[in-house]
Amino acid sequence: MTTPPDGQDRVIRVLLADDQTLVRAAFAMLVESAPDMAVVGQAGNGREAVELARTERADVVVMDIRMPGTDGIEATRMIASTEDLAGVKVLVLTTYDTDENIVEALRSGAAGFLVKDTRPAELLAAIRTVAGGECLLSPGPTARLIARVLRAPSPVPAPAALAPLSAREREVLTLVARGLNNTEIADALALSPLTAKTHVSRIMGKLGARDRPQLVIAAYESGLVVPATHEA
Known part of the structure; x- marks a missing residue:
C-alpha cells in the first residue's frame, strides 16, 4: 500500500463481501491500487462480512446481494442495527436488471449501490463518497430502479x-x-x-x-x- 495523497492522512479500510473468489480478487487488486485505500478483509457470505467489519474496523463494506447463507441484505441490516458498527458504511452490489432486492437493501441501511459492471474509477470514487459520510445516489440508475x-x-x-x-x-x-x-x-x-x-x-x-x-x-x-x- 502506498502513501495517501497529500492532505489525506487516513487510509480508507475496505472490506469486500462476495461469494465469488475471482470477483473479490479483482476488486481487491483495484482497491489496493488506490493510495488512499486498503483491503482489510474478504468475506464469502454476509455473516462473515458482519464479523470482519467488526474485527477489522472496516470503514466501507462493498457488499454483494446474492450470497449463500446470510445474504447481503440481511448483512446490511445487521450492520446498520449494530451499535458498535455505526461507523461502517455499506455499498451494495447489484446486477441492476435482475436484482431488485436493492430497494430492500437501501431500506436496511445501505449507503447506496453499484452495478457490477461499474468502471474501476467509479467504484473507487463511490468508496470515497460513502467513506466521507455521503450517500451514493446518482440521478439516473438509482431513481429508475x-x-x-x-x-x-x-x-x-x-x-x-x-x-x-x-x-x-x-x-x-x-x-x-x-x-x-x-x-x-x-x-x-x-x-x-x-x-x-x-x-x-x-x-x-x-x-x-x-x-x-x-x-x-x-x-x-x-x-x-x-x-x-x-x-x-
Whole structure:
C-alpha cells in the first residue's frame, strides 16, 4: 500500500463481501491500487462480512446481494442495527436488471449501490463518497430502479405520510428523489447549499429516515414522486 495523497492522512479500510473468489480478487487488486485505500478483509457470505467489519474496523463494506447463507441484505441490516458498527458504511452490489432486492437493501441501511459492471474509477470514487459520510445516489440508475420496484402498478398516494413537511420541504424531497445533491438542489431552488443541506436534515428528522436512500423510497411510496411511464 502506498502513501495517501497529500492532505489525506487516513487510509480508507475496505472490506469486500462476495461469494465469488475471482470477483473479490479483482476488486481487491483495484482497491489496493488506490493510495488512499486498503483491503482489510474478504468475506464469502454476509455473516462473515458482519464479523470482519467488526474485527477489522472496516470503514466501507462493498457488499454483494446474492450470497449463500446470510445474504447481503440481511448483512446490511445487521450492520446498520449494530451499535458498535455505526461507523461502517455499506455499498451494495447489484446486477441492476435482475436484482431488485436493492430497494430492500437501501431500506436496511445501505449507503447506496453499484452495478457490477461499474468502471474501476467509479467504484473507487463511490468508496470515497460513502467513506466521507455521503450517500451514493446518482440521478439516473438509482431513481429508475427504485421507481420500477415500487410501481404497484401505479403509486398509491399517501399524503398523510408527508404531513409533517412544509411546502418547501416537499419541493426539496422531490429533488432528492430525482437524485440531486445538495448543491444541485440549492441551484434549482435558488437557495444556499447550507440551506439546502438544512432542509434535507430536517426532512430526515421529520420522516424518521436514516439517510438519503430512505428519503428517495419515502418519496415514491408516498406518491410525491410518480415514476415516469417511459422508464424501463
